[in-house]
Amino acid sequence: xxxxxxxxxxxxxHVGNSAAVHAIQAEGVNVAxxxxxxxxxxxxxxxxxxxxxxxxxxGDLLAGVEERGVVDEAAVLVTGYLGSPDNAVVIADFVECAxxxxxxxxxxxxxxxxxxxxxxxxxxxxxVVRQRLLPAAHLITPNQFELEMLSGVKIADTDSLRAAAAAxxxxxxxxxxxxxxxxxxxxxxxxxxILCADGQLSRFATPRLPIRPYGTGDLLTxxxxxxxxxxxxxxxxxxxxxxxIFAVLVRTQQAGSTExxxxxxxxxxx
Numbered sequence: 575x576x577x578x579x580x581x582x583x584x585x586x587x588h589v590g591n592s593a594a595v596h597a598i599q600a601e602g603v604n605v606a607x608x609x610x611x612x613x614x615x616x617x618x619x620x621x622x623x624x625x626x627x628x629x630x631x632x633g634d635l636l637a638g639v640e641e642r643g644v645v646d647e648a649a650v651l652v653t654g655y656l657g658s659p660d661n662a663v664v665i666a667d668f669v670e671c672a673x674x675x676x677x678x679x680x681x682x683x684x685x686x687x688x689x690x691x692x693x694x695x696x697x698x699x700x701x702v703v704r705q706r707l708l709p710a711a712h713l714i715t716p717n718q719f720e721l722e723m724l725s726g727v728k729i730a731d732t733d734s735l736r737a738a739a740a741a742x743x744x745x746x747x748x749x750x751x752x753x754x755x756x757x758x759x760x761x762x763x764x765x766x767x768i769l770c771a772d773g774q775l776s777r778f779a780t781p782r783l784p785i786r787p788y789g790t791g792d793l794l795t796x797x798x799x800x801x802x803x804x805x806x807x808x809x810x811x812x813x814x815x816x817x818x819i820f821a822v823l824v825r826t827q828q829a830g831s832t833e834x835x836x837x838x839x840x841x842x843x844x
Contacts, residue, residue: 581654594796659698
């Protein structure tokens with residue numbers, strides 16, 4: 575059981591691989607983590623150190639992954655925050671080669687492009703996601719805003735969500751896990767994660783807590799990947815991941831933390 579996870583890395587906090595690695599390993603699954611950035615923290619803080627990694631370095635790390643036979647062993651390949659247009663191209667090349675080399679590999683694409691009505695990546699990244707990564711993916715995990723951006727469909731209800739998922743899939747099957755959903759019939763005070771598979775919806779609602787730590791989408795994607803690597807069906811993987819995320823958020827709220835509390839506090843509370 576092995577997951578290849580290609581996304582950002584931070585020193586402080588839990589976003590990208592700094593959320594994914596612990597979660598995947600905690601599920602008893604090995605992970606090969608390839609960074610696209612190396613930053614001191616998430617950009618929301620007043621200061622930020624580090625940088626997006628050069629495409630040459632990212633490509634070199636991915637070549638090493640191939641040379642060690644990791645692609646042949648992997649069950650799931652995850653891509654998240656890509657960092658730069660040049661990185662996006664290098665990673666798309668790797669994804670296509672990996673899928674050609676390992677026919678059993680599940681590709682899970684988290685199209686990290688924006689949220690809350692704002693795109694925060696360069697146009698070149700969005701183009702690669704649309705033109706190369708989405709067509710290669712078996713499963714994608716956009717938030718509601720990203721799904722609207724990628725599909726061109728405004729989502730207000732279940733019919734429009736199905737239409738958005740179908741627009742992305744085209745003539746092939748892509749399972750869509752839409753996160754952070756608030757539809758016309760979503761119960762007040764709740765937020766939904768919705769799996770759309772072959773036009774059929776599986777809806778997972780949890781209470782909307784008054785906190786919004788960064789990295790929850792990265793953590794959800796990692797947990798889904800871990801359970802898929804262990805052989806779970808997509809619906810079961812999503813359900814377990816949503817339950818785990820909610821437990822983390824409750825723990826984070828209780829601790830009064832701005833960063834996700836991935837590790838439970840000891841019984842003493844220290």
